[in-house]
Amino acid sequence: MEAVVERTKRYENYKNSGVEWLGEIPEHWEVRRIKYLFNEINERSENGSEDLLSVSQYTGVTNKTDKVEDGGMLTNALTLEGYKKVQKGDLVSNIMLAWNGSLGFSPFDGITSPAYSIYRLYDGNVKRYFHYLLRTELYKAEYKRNSSGVIESRLRLYTDDFFNILSILPPLEEQTAIAEFLDDKTTKIDQAIAIKQQQITLLKERKQILIHKAVTRGLDDTVALKDSGVEWIGEIPEGWEAKALKYFCFITKLTGFEYTNVWKTDSEGQIIALRGFNIQSGELDLSETEAISEKLSNSLQRTKLYKNDIVYPCTGTIGNAALIKEDNKFHINQNIARICLQSKEMFPEYFLKSLLSYATKSQIDFNNSSQMQPVILIGSLRNIKISFPPLLEQKKISDYIETASQKFETAICLKQQEISTLKEYKGSLINSVVTGKVKVC
Structure with missing residues (x-):
């Protein structure tokens, strides 16, 4: 994989970041608390007419309004009046699930639950860089350490605690280069994953066709x-x-x-x-x-x-x-x-x-x-x-399906393992690049 090449490119000089969980960073990079990079936004909707947004660890911020079919419900809330307003490019964080990566920069204008936190990146920084940095396993672990609550399901990452977390800060031009590099590489990885998922779908369909034919035609x-x-x-x-x-x-x-x-x-x-x-x-x-x-x-x-x-x-x-x-x-x-x-x-x-x-x-x-x-x-x-059919033929058909299905399951399992490897590679690549372990510019 290309990662082998990327991992061989390192910065000439590194320094101790002064933060145990961050380790070494390139000598010319900085470390700052998040409160010096983001501003909390608390603007409220007057009538709740804006599109309702949600955030998840898998998809980031999505437009919930677009995904609700006719007759469906957006939320159990009686009114969306007073919901928090979001501008395109704002960072949306689910304070109850930030520890598992449920935060991201919004590609939409809209509103979110009052239980979410909204942050706006100060000028002079690149949103896409922080999109990658703040969703790494490294930072998820830090959100968890800084969250309030006794058990995992009750953890809350409040603004003061989020703002107190330290962030890596490369120069602006390197933020841009890193974001562009990762946009390109992660798109290619996601495309490879999508192809393998399509192959799994096809294998499952072929398995179903085999079963259907066997139990209706023998x-x-x-x-x-x-x-x-x-x-x-x-x-x-x-x-x-x-x-x-x-x-x-x-x-x-x-x-x-x-x-x-x-x-x-x-x-x-x-x-x-x-x-x-x-x-x-x-x-x-x-x-x-x-x-x-x-x-x-x-x-x-x-x-x-x-x-x-x-x-x-x-x-x-x-x-x-x-x-x-x-x-x-x-x-x-x-x-x-x-x-x-x-x-x-x-x-x-x-x-x-x-x-x-x-x-x-x-x-x-x-x-x-x-x-x-x-x-x-x-x-x-x-x-x-x-x-x-008669009982004896039922047994023969069942044995046939079992043997054929096992071949399909083996192929599906192989594709799933390949997808897991690609996802692990993607996470490792992002972490290595945004923390300066790998040089891309």
Whole structure:
């Protein structure tokens, strides 16, 4: 990578910055407190008619107004009157999330929440240089050290604390050169990342096409076909059937009464209570879980999970599904469906793959009962239809999909690793250049 070349270019002379966490800087650079570089702005909107802006660690400052679809809500606030005004080029900081990089220079005029801080860079400095400097991991760590609060979720970086942080200050012409260099290099890196993300999307689409074809046409391209009678499934092989889930599955979820009056989480519980985000496409994500007692789980037998049950989110991430592979370990939480196979003529792994196919997801999307958060009602889920062959063929198809999917997953994993490497390189390059470890002019 070009970074190898860039890292070999260093300034002739360095000096101790006098700041432990900054280390050495080029001899002719300065260190100043942020209060001598920025001025806090506290101008308020008179009527709240300006565009509402937001800031995140990933995208910087964005125009929230442009991203809200018809009927959506910009904010829960009753009025935007009194919100802080932002001019194009102002630094916007979310005082509650500055520690994770939620700050940036605004490319828009607009307004932001009163909980944000607005700063304006004094003349004689380059905004793009400070855009890169103030979003480095080096400075995020300093925001965290200077924030008030006991736990991470309660940290606040107030103006006095932000202003007290020391900033590296190169000469103006070098600020300009550094900003231009990083604009060019980061654009190229972002383009490379975007290409790899597109490749991942294509691989996922190809995987879905393979699954769809296998669970609606089988593995024999020469077999005679018949009309399934289901628009989203189309033609299926002779000897296959297309049936609604209600004819071979028991489908249920917690009632409102059970969740409100009986349900109780238990930090020392033995049974994992699965929530929507725990259910991914074909697998469980148990990185964050909550639990209930075994006694409570046993008292709610209808929603207790057993081996070969399938869990299916009814809100939010509808379309995902996962197979339960052991008894007495899991229970469904609110808004999760338990799908229990009641036919020995259905192979669980084949059934899971059918639920994850385009044919099923198209039916789910059609039956989505909400204009906001996606929702599938239990009654609608019971009427979803899938196609299936005799049991032995189901097993062959399932094995085929498993083998082919693994090849796709390996390729996807490789692309994801390449993206991670590029992101790490980008962060390292920015840090090296803005702190003077690498000379670019």
